[in-house]
Amino acid sequence: MDNQMEIKFLSKSENESFARIVACAFVSQLDPTTEEMADIKTAVSEAVTNAIIHGYEGRPDCMVTMRAEMEGDYVSFLIHDSGKGIENIERAMEPLFTTCAEEERSGMGFTVMESFMDDLEVESTLGAGTTVKMGKRILHTKR
């Protein structure tokens, strides 16, 4: 592994942009294109937002973990919450599926992560939490 970092932050919505900025700063070492950077920023935002609004159901006093790793031109992110967990992961990942339609959620978060990253893996245990792992090859790399 070439590089690694991990941060933990409170499940406050202010920290969604904080997590995006950290992710961008980390991946900037690989000299990504503007488009690759935007993809990662958006995917990380989806996972962190899900941890806050679904995992912790809006409680602002829980911890979200974000870990990032770099191996050659491949960067991966792990976003973890110790929240309520997902009952049916397969169904949750279907486009337009949401358990929060009345809160104007569109059910597109996982679809965005899947389309903007190369790999996506979701692990979840009811009552224990959710971990989202996603990775992307940065093609416009200096190295």
Add this chain to the structure above:
Amino acid sequence: MQIEYNHQKKCLIVTIEGELDHHTAAAVRETIDKELFSGPAKNLIFDFGHLTFMDSSGIGVIIGRYKTVSAQGGKVVIACANQSVERILHLSGILKLTKVARTRGLALEMI
């Protein structure tokens, strides 16, 4: 995030500057709904010329406003979105409901 709006030809034009995510969505929603319910506007233009970031929370905001506006027979147009915002608009399927315009002037012509 900064939000500005003005009325033109029965149309509410909303300019969102900065980032539209879950954190900023509530304020955007509130401002637009207040204007839509109290003002004369029937149509809605989102001017995204200064929008630097949007995720699926923004999609939710747009779809929500689309429902209100189309229920009263109005149209929604999204103007001046940058490339990354446009990609998420495409992915979400929202462009089947709303139109996009390259400039604010073209957006007004579509209303």
